[in-house]
Amino acid sequence: MATTHADDPGRCPEPLSTPDDFMGGFCAFNFTSGPAAGSFCWDRQPDYSAYRESSFGHGILEVKNETYALWKWHRNQDLYQGAVGDEIYIVREPERCLLKSSIAAYF
Structure with a gap:
């Protein structure tokens, strides 16, 4: 079974297309370090992460x-x-x- 994830290349949504009413209608950029620094999504699975099924x-x-x-x-x-x-x-x-x-x- 093929499943897509947000960290698959090209699968990360744009922050403005995923508003969160709880946060005032926008999604924050909350990654400040690691492979996702400055991004809305990770662009790859982290090295410490186990195999994902x-x-x-x-x-x-x-x-x-x-x-x-x-x-x-x-x-x-x-x-x-x-x-x-x-x-x-x-x-x-x-x-x-x-x-x-x-x-x-x-x-």
Whole structure:
């Protein structure tokens, strides 16, 4: 199965053609270093990246608030479109941080 990705040559969308209402109607240039420096998309898969197979699926990280984030993994080849294969909540627990905690913690 051939799947196109944004880092395939010629596949990167133009920032002005992909407005994001949440960001005020524009997409920011957010890559400042590496192969994508000064670009909207990477032009190649990073050296540290593992082999990418589209049937493995994709993940979405939703930051809910300053305490909670939700990670969802979707199988691309699933019988039910939009079905979540796995999901977890990531919970920030600043009281467990040893650098700022006045209580000693042992693990």
